[in-house]
Amino acid sequence: MTNLKEVARKAGVSPSTVSRVINNHPYVNEEKRNRVLQVIEEINYIPNINAIHLKKGKTNLIGVVIPFSNHPYFSQLIQGISEEAIKLNKKIVLFQTSYDNDQEIDALEMLKLKQLDALIICSRNISLNIIEQYVEYGPISIFEDITHSKLRTTYIDHYKAFYTALNHLYEHGHRNISCAINRKNSTSSLLRIAAYKDFCKEKSLTFNKKMIYENYVLLEDGYILAKDLNKSPTPPSAIIVSGDNTAAGLLLSINNDAKEHLSIIGFENHKISEMLNLTTIEIPLINIGKSLFNQLYDNNITHHFFETKLIKRNSVKNINC
Amino acid sequence: MTNLKEVARKAGVSPSTVSRVINNHPYVNEEKRNRVLQVIEEINYIPNINAIHLKKGKTNLIGVVIPFSNHPYFSQLIQGISEEAIKLNKKIVLFQTSYDNDQEIDALEMLKLKQLDALIICSRNISLNIIEQYVEYGPISIFEDITHSKLRTTYIDHYKAFYTALNHLYEHGHRNISCAINRKNSTSSLLRIAAYKDFCKEKSLTFNKKMIYENYVLLEDGYILAKDLNKSPTPPSAIIVSGDNTAAGLLLSINNDAKEHLSIIGFENHKISEMLNLTTIEIPLINIGKSLFNQLYDNNITHHFFETKLIKRNSVKNINC
Missing domain, CATH: 3.40.50.2300 (Response regulator)
Incomplete structure (x- = not known):
C-alpha cells in the first residue's frame, strides 16, 4: 500500500514535508511542494484518512x-x-x-x-x-x-570488551593493572569487574579491590584520578579507564615522563581519544x-x-x- | 494560596513526588511519602481540583x-x-x-x-x-x-566579548590576528565580525576577509584549522576561535614550537580549556x-x-x- 512515507521517499523530502503539503501548511519550499504534488499525482496517492484515524491515540x-x-x-x-x-x-x-x-x-x-x-x-x-x-x-x-x-x-558485550583491553595490556608485558569505572553497581561495571576478576585468576595475577577506582566519569575526574594513582603504594604500570573523557583528563594531567610509565586504555572512542592518540575500545554510540x-x-x-x-x-x- | 509546589518545598521533595503521593501512585519511597503526608496535614492542604482543571489544555x-x-x-x-x-x-x-x-x-x-x-x-x-x-x-x-x-x-554581548578577546591579544603585542567562526551568517558570527572590523579600524590594522576562517565547530575541526593556518602566506601570531572545542583541537594539533608562535583564545570555557590551560571567554551556558x-x-x-x-x-x- 502506498503511504505517506513512500511519497516522501520518492520526492526526496521528509514525511513531515509531505504532511505539510497535504495539509496546506505555509512555509513549504515551493520547489519541494511541487515535487511532492508531482509524486502524489504520479502514483495516485490518496491520503488514507482511516490510517490517520487508526493512529489517533498515538x-x-x-x-x-x-x-x-x-x-x-x-x-x-x-x-x-x-x-x-x-x-x-x-x-x-x-x-x-x-x-x-x-x-x-x-x-x-x-x-x-x-x-x-x-x-x-x-x-x-x-x-x-x-x-x-x-x-x-x-x-x-x-x-x-x-x-x-x-x-x-x-x-x-561489556565483559568481552573489558577482557580484550586487559589482554592487550597483558600482551605488552603489564602485570600490575588498575581500572577506573563509574557507578560500581551498574550492569556494565559489574560485568567489567567480573571480567577483571576472571582475568586475574586465569593469568595468576593477584586480584586486589584497591586496584579498582570508582566514580570517575568527567574529563576533570581524570585529574583527580592522576592524583589518586600517585598516592598508591604500588602504582600500576597500566590502567583501563571506562570512559575516554576521564582517560583524556588523566592523560592531560600527567607529564611526559609519567606517560612513559603509565599505559592507558580508554573506552568509547570519542574524537578526543583520536586527538590524543589514546588507545581505546570503540563503542558505536x-x-x-x-x-x-x-x-x-x-x-x-x-x-x-x-x-x-x-x-x-x-x-x-x-x-x- | 498553598499549592502543590509549596508542599513539595516544605517536604523537601519534588512536586512530582507530592503529586504521586496524592494520587496514590506506587513506588514512592516510604519515608518521602510520610514526610509529604505530614506537611499536608500540618498546613491543611487540600489539592485544588479547580486548579487542576484550569490546567487542562496544558x-x-x-x-x-x-x-x-x-x-x-x-x-x-x-x-x-x-x-x-x-x-x-x-x-x-x-x-x-x-x-x-x-x-x-x-x-x-x-x-x-x-x-x-x-x-x-x-x-x-x-x-x-x-x-x-x-x-x-x-x-x-x-x-x-x-x-x-x-x-x-x-x-x-557577542560584540563586546569578541572585542575583549581582540584587545587582550593587542595588549600582548599582537597585530596580525585571525579568527575562526562557525556559520558566517548566524547572529553571533555577524556581531563577531563587526567587532573585528571595528577593532581593526580603531587600531589602524588592515582588515582582511581572508583572516576569517569559517565553518569550524568540532574538536577535529581544530586539526583542519591548524593545516589551513599553515597554508597562509602571512600566518597570524594569534587567533580567536569562537569555540573551545575547536580551539582545543587546534592546540592539540600543533607542536610545542608552534604553540610558542601562535597565541590562542577560545570561547565558552568548557572543562577541556581548563585542562589545556587555554585562555578563553567564558559563556555561562x-x-x-x-x-x-x-x-x-x-x-x-x-x-x-x-x-x-x-x-x-x-x-x-x-x-x-
Whole structure:
C-alpha cells in the first residue's frame, strides 16, 4: 500500500514535508511542494484518512531516559536516537534523571498514561522488575547487556570488551593493572569487574579491590584520578579507564615522563581519544542510539548486538615482564 | 494560596513526588511519602481540583530547538534547561534540527496546535519574522543577542566579548590576528565580525576577509584549522576561535614550537580549556539554559543578560610589536 512515507521517499523530502503539503501548511519550499504534488499525482496517492484515524491515540512522542545531557557518552546516544526519530516524524521527550528513581518512574508513568508511545532507557537506576511491569503499555527499549523476554535491548558485550583491553595490556608485558569505572553497581561495571576478576585468576595475577577506582566519569575526574594513582603504594604500570573523557583528563594531567610509565586504555572512542592518540575500545554510540529507536518498531521483542573494537594507538607501551 | 509546589518545598521533595503521593501512585519511597503526608496535614492542604482543571489544555511539554545534541555547547544548554524543567515537573521535547527549516517549523507548528506549552530556541536558521508569528500560541524564548518586543531573550554581548578577546591579544603585542567562526551568517558570527572590523579600524590594522576562517565547530575541526593556518602566506601570531572545542583541537594539533608562535583564545570555557590551560571567554551556558526555561514563566516579555568573562590562562604569549 502506498503511504505517506513512500511519497516522501520518492520526492526526496521528509514525511513531515509531505504532511505539510497535504495539509496546506505555509512555509513549504515551493520547489519541494511541487515535487511532492508531482509524486502524489504520479502514483495516485490518496491520503488514507482511516490510517490517520487508526493512529489517533498515538502521541508521536517517544520518551528517552538519560542521567545527564552534558556528557559525550549520552549526547551521542541522543544524537543517534534523534536522527532516526526525525525520519519517522516522531518527537523525543527527554527525561534527564540524574539517576533519580522518581524521574525514571515519571517516564514509565507517562507511558502508562499514553502520554508517550514508547520509551528508550539509555541508563537506569531502578530495578528491571519495575520497568518490566510497564511493557504492557508500550514498547520499551534499553541499552543494556541482557537479552530479556519483555524488553527490547541493544547491547554490547561489556565483559568481552573489558577482557580484550586487559589482554592487550597483558600482551605488552603489564602485570600490575588498575581500572577506573563509574557507578560500581551498574550492569556494565559489574560485568567489567567480573571480567577483571576472571582475568586475574586465569593469568595468576593477584586480584586486589584497591586496584579498582570508582566514580570517575568527567574529563576533570581524570585529574583527580592522576592524583589518586600517585598516592598508591604500588602504582600500576597500566590502567583501563571506562570512559575516554576521564582517560583524556588523566592523560592531560600527567607529564611526559609519567606517560612513559603509565599505559592507558580508554573506552568509547570519542574524537578526543583520536586527538590524543589514546588507545581505546570503540563503542558505536550513535548507531546504538539509532538501534534503540528503530527496534521500538520491530514487530517482536528484539535484541540487537553491537561489536566493540580495540583501537590501537599510542598510549600503551611495552614493559619488561 | 498553598499549592502543590509549596508542599513539595516544605517536604523537601519534588512536586512530582507530592503529586504521586496524592494520587496514590506506587513506588514512592516510604519515608518521602510520610514526610509529604505530614506537611499536608500540618498546613491543611487540600489539592485544588479547580486548579487542576484550569490546567487542562496544558501538556506540560516544553519544546527545545537545537541543531545538534553531540556538542558541548548545546548539551550544556540542554543540561541547564532540563535541571529547571524538573523542578516544575515539565518535560522537554527535543527538536534536533541540523538547522533544517522544516524541523524548526515543526516545533513552531506543534506550539500552534497546543501540543507544546512553550518553546525554547537555542539556535535557529529561519528568520525571526516567522518565529514572531507564533508567539500568540505560547511563550517563546530564544538565546540571541537581541531585545525583541515579542520574544523572550536570554543573551550575551557577542560584540563586546569578541572585542575583549581582540584587545587582550593587542595588549600582548599582537597585530596580525585571525579568527575562526562557525556559520558566517548566524547572529553571533555577524556581531563577531563587526567587532573585528571595528577593532581593526580603531587600531589602524588592515582588515582582511581572508583572516576569517569559517565553518569550524568540532574538536577535529581544530586539526583542519591548524593545516589551513599553515597554508597562509602571512600566518597570524594569534587567533580567536569562537569555540573551545575547536580551539582545543587546534592546540592539540600543533607542536610545542608552534604553540610558542601562535597565541590562542577560545570561547565558552568548557572543562577541556581548563585542562589545556587555554585562555578563553567564558559563556555561562548552563545558567543561560536555566534562564531560557525560567523566563517562559515570567509574566511579561523579559530579556535576561549574562556577562561573559575573559579567563586568562597560558595560551596567549607576549610578542614584540
